[in-house]
Amino acid sequence: MRITIIQGSPREQANSAKVARFFKEQLDLNDAITATEFLDIRSFNFPNWGMEKASEEGLALFQSGLTDADGLLFIVPEYNGRVPGAFKNALDYFRSEYVKKPMAIATVSAGPFGGVNALYDFRDWAHYVGGILSPTKLLVSKAGSLFDDQGIPVDEHFNLNYPVFLKDFLWLTEKIAK
Numbered sequence: 001m002r003i004t005i006i007q008g009s010p011r012e013q014a015n016s017a018k019v020a021r022f023f024k025e026q027l028d029l030n031d032a033i034t035a036t037e038f039l040d041i042r043s044f045n046f047p048n049w050g051m052e053k054a055s056e057e058g059l060a061l062f063q064s065g066l067t068d069a070d071g072l073l074f075i076v077p078e079y080n081g082r083v084p085g086a087f088k089n090a091l092d093y094f095r096s097e098y099v100k101k102p103m104a105i106a107t108v109s110a111g112p113f114g115g116v117n118a119l120y121d122f123r124d125w126a127h128y129v130g131g132i133l134s135p136t137k138l139l140v141s142k143a144g145s146l147f148d149d150q151g152i153p154v155d156e157h158f159n160l161n162y163p164v165f166l167k168d169f170l171w172l173t174e175k176i177a178k
């Protein structure tokens, strides 16, 4: 199975990027995964759609990351009760790539609510574009203190919930990839 991770925070110091990297490490340890791509919206820096031209090379790279994947794992923060505009803007460059694609999202917040509003926002979007969303959510709260100095997650709830989130996403992806 090939999995692509999409890191959806535009911030230089993004906590979502740390969570996304952690998931990349977990997937790399999994024998069922043959390849893991990492698409970080900060690296692509797509201009607002329609206002300037995006780099053809960047678009092609992002597009193949979406197309080649059996499943898409989104790690996205909540900004003002929704997904960040920069994340949605990057997604808007593509459309057919999402159809019938297994997806899961972990939403990230610095506060106690784990980005639950961004989760609902994303669910509407995923449904609209024809993605197939894993039934299991992951709300990552207090993201600023999730990892210790060695990058090990120290939050009890996260450590309890992330393996189930990942297992269910891979279960769905495997079913559909068959």
Ligand SMILES: Cc1cc2nc3c(=O)[nH]c(=O)nc-3n(C[C@H](O)[C@H](O)[C@H](O)COP(=O)(O)O)c2cc1C
Residues within 6 Å of the ligand: 009, 010, 011, 013, 014, 015, 016, 017, 076, 077, 078, 079, 080, 081, 082, 108, 109, 110, 111, 112, 113, 114, 115, 143, 144
């Ligand atoms: C523009 C902006 C809006 C934000 N809005 C929310 C919000 O609605 N709810 C929330 O829990 N956190 C909000 N946050 C804080 C994020 O939860 C925090 O930055 C967290 O670390 C996840 O974002 P990051 O991956 O960019 O670091 C906001 C942060 C920014 C920069």
